[in-house]
Amino acid sequence: MIRFVAGRLVASVAIVFAVATASFVLLHAAPGGPFDTEQRRSAAVQRAMEDRYGLHQPLWRQYGHAMAALAHGDLGVSMKRDVSVARLIAEHGPISALLGLLALAAALVLGVAAGAVAAWRRNTWVDHLVMTGALIGISIPAFVLGPLLIAAISLDLGWLPPARVDGARSLILPAITLGAIYLATIARLTRGGLLDVLDHDFVRTARAKGLSERAVIARHALRVGITPVVSYLGPATAALISGSFVVEKIFQIPGLGTYFVTSVAERDYPVVTGVFVFYAALLALLNLVVDLAYGALDPRVRESSP
């Protein structure tokens, strides 16, 4: 067990450096640089701006500096704003994480419940209704759902603020927009996972003991049936708590998700590498947690795991 965890941690470090390398190479291969502008800027000024961040050094040296700093846990400084990337993540990460956890909690509770109900009442109108709803939830992108919710609930009814984080109420619409697709996916995965296990021996045994179908699902089948949901939770959690560009832009939320897109568009090299490394580390960590959770949930996995 300890060897398993240690091995995964070592692999995670390798992944982090691989991601940093990939983002460095890709970004420097893309045309343009952080200080390109449509304004009239003389070559002398452009040169001085780029020199301040060492952009005229050979690429291998820039890469060496970046990796050496990363090895020391230093993610560098934004070239556009002179803010350290670690501070960007520390300041904007928690907002994304809070919003993501809200969305995740709602998606998990409602999604598992909806999926279980659909499995329980499979092939009835209840099942069809839930699954149609899930299909719509998966199909409507956040950039449609968000503005629709704003138009109806904020602008027309005036119930909730349309933008910015200002008190708990302001997180409701973004959390719904962010969580909708996850809720729908979790409902479908739960239903599918449950249907898979419902004719397994241990379920048949439970039924034979005389338990009601509801108890069979809730106490026995669900534990094993939601393993697809658990494996989905790793990447889903990482995606949710690291922020969504679309939702943060629509609702003007100062989270981390924005940087995944703006820093690339701005060619702000340290920020790009920093947020991607952060995301990779988070993803690796959460996948490890998921693998450990498998074992806890399903005895069969525990026995076969190294």
Added chain:
Amino acid sequence: MLAGCGLPDGDYFGRAAGRADAIDPTHFRWCSQGEPDHLDPTLAWSTASWQLVATLFDGLTTFGRDGLPVPGLATRWDVADDLRTFTFHLRHDAHWSNGRPVTAYDVAHSVFRVAHPLTGSSNADQLASIKGATAYLERRVLVLRRAAGPYRAGDVVEVVGEPAVDVSARTGARPLALRDLGGAPGAAYAVVPPGAPVTLMMISGGRATLPSPDGAAWAYVFWARDREGVGGWVPARELDGEPDGNAVVRVRRAAAKDTPISRVGGRRVPRDAAGGAPDRAPGGAPEGAPDGVPGGVPGVAPRRVPGGVPGAAPGGLPGGTPDGDRPVVTVRARDVVHSTDAIGVAVPDPYTIVFETADPTPYFVALTAMIGLRASPIEAWSRWPRRWDRPEHIITSGPFHLVAWEERDRIELVRSPTYWDRGAVKLARFTSLSMDDQAASTNAYFTGACDATAANTVPSSYLPAINGELRGGRAYKDYQVAPFLGVYFLWIQSQKLPNRHLRRALALAIDRSAVPRFTHGGEIPTAQLTPGTPIARLSAAERAACGVTEATPGVALLMADGQCYVPPPGLDHDPAAARRELALARAEGGVPDHPIEYRYNAGSEGHKQIAEYLQAAWAQIGVPVRIVAQEWNSLLDDTQRGEFEISRFGNVGNMVDPESEFLVLLRCASAGNRGRYCSPRFEQLMDEARTLTDPGARNARLRDAEAVMIEDAPLVPIYILTQKHLIEPYVQGYATNLIDQPPLWRIWIDPGARPR
């Protein structure tokens, strides 16, 4: 989207207008254009930053209601007849928020910070007209510390070839205690370890640097500690090591246009002032030149310029001083210094500052309102060079002071208790909400979260709902449109499409009256490059000043001192002429046999619609065009390298002047000349205009130049940009001007105010 859920029926789009009792008359809430990058005037580069910086930091002049300069720190100024020397007299009652008086040195040191290569300031181009500023940035000009060859100590020389060594590198044998000028060693806020290299930036007692507090020279150095670094003053004698001192540098007298000439009130620079140890070894070895004068005291002597050497003025300009004979000499690095004395700024007394420009610069006074020439507090940027603009460190001089900066959320300003004109500031509080998304900004205004929006934060999809198109022409009264000093145009790469007739045909084929169908924001179709106010909207007095009648088509640009620039007519829609030009182009073999490529930046519906419209218009005269949508940075990169045929582009003026903001784009050597246009006739007229000190004559010459350019059609103007604001009726004094520099501190809130 808004249209679908019911627009407000009344006269106002915003909701707060009906709730007079809920309005705080001392608090203004603004939905800004987004998160500012910096609030440090020496570093800020985005529009969103500029408007806030202008409320936090005073300038010699500031932008008034009409966007033209008004007195700020300077109460008055003298402009020399040749428009090359500008003397500003500062008020004595201006103070920083820490109580220290604002002096001319604060302006000078801030200029030096912007001009220094290590700062890497995007605003350094605002100094380009000042003598020596660009050469200093490029480390091309140095000041001699001892005589060499025909040159004397104190002479400004230029480096011949590539500067191979850093003549500013210094070390101390003992720890260097960085502190404020004249401070005790114990007051140091950073200590440089012995032997660690620092960069010498300023010396006390120079032409525009603070005088020595104790008679001995002090040096201002920068230590590249961590990523941010730290700067500070130390006694110059403590800088006893020069790592590159023995390297040699080849220099010659700087070109006259790079050499400041004004003498500063008799002050002298002590020998060791250039920041090094007294000479221990004999000085440099100039090529065939007598050695230096050991221990001499190089003053800042008035320049003696040998005149009238025929044909020997390579760097000279028409009307300038010929450069005469400039032999190259070799000196040691220790005998020259990268000194602020090479920049045309002088501070003869703490409340007077003098700028010298290389060429006549009629717009120089307006330049001093730009953020690159505002005063900034040396005690703050020395300690935290990149972070002093945070609330915990900031020292301000403007109408407002920063109390909170929640990144990507909001910025809180309060009326500054130390601002000299605080009585005129009616707002006690100013909240700037950083809205990166246009729809979010407009939604926030709609629900009453802000009292006004910054220019152009209304998404184009909302415009038909707000500008009245969807309400039978009834625009909301809190929606305001005004012309903006910016123009949307197409570059035609003149080297890739060198046939002038082809370019003219492309320009003549476009019916610009269709533009409003794509833009919805009151944009003004134009075939002229220089934007301005439509002549039809000018008052009778303004028309008289411009020498135009009501019937004159096009725009006019109203400038300072009652001057007016009327751009020449452009190549407007004329299909028959377009076909004639195209036939001429075909006859000359000037039409490529492939479809011409038209590029625009992807992501905007408006750019796409215009591209398709142009494609159709050009197809009508028989020119096939292929449209390419490109990511913004790639488009910038390609166009900067001239790798395109036609690209949509734009240009926005930061101050009201046709030459410095628009015509300069077309000069052969201009950084903004993406179309690679280069016309000897245009260059000649522009050069002539630079020598003219009479504003009327200058405008006439510029107009001639613009006419030459328009006839060559290296670019095709399409429309003049507008600025769109949403402003609640109770917000008073929100002055929109051509350059979108509203003096926000002049705003007041009148809850009872009704329609304007």
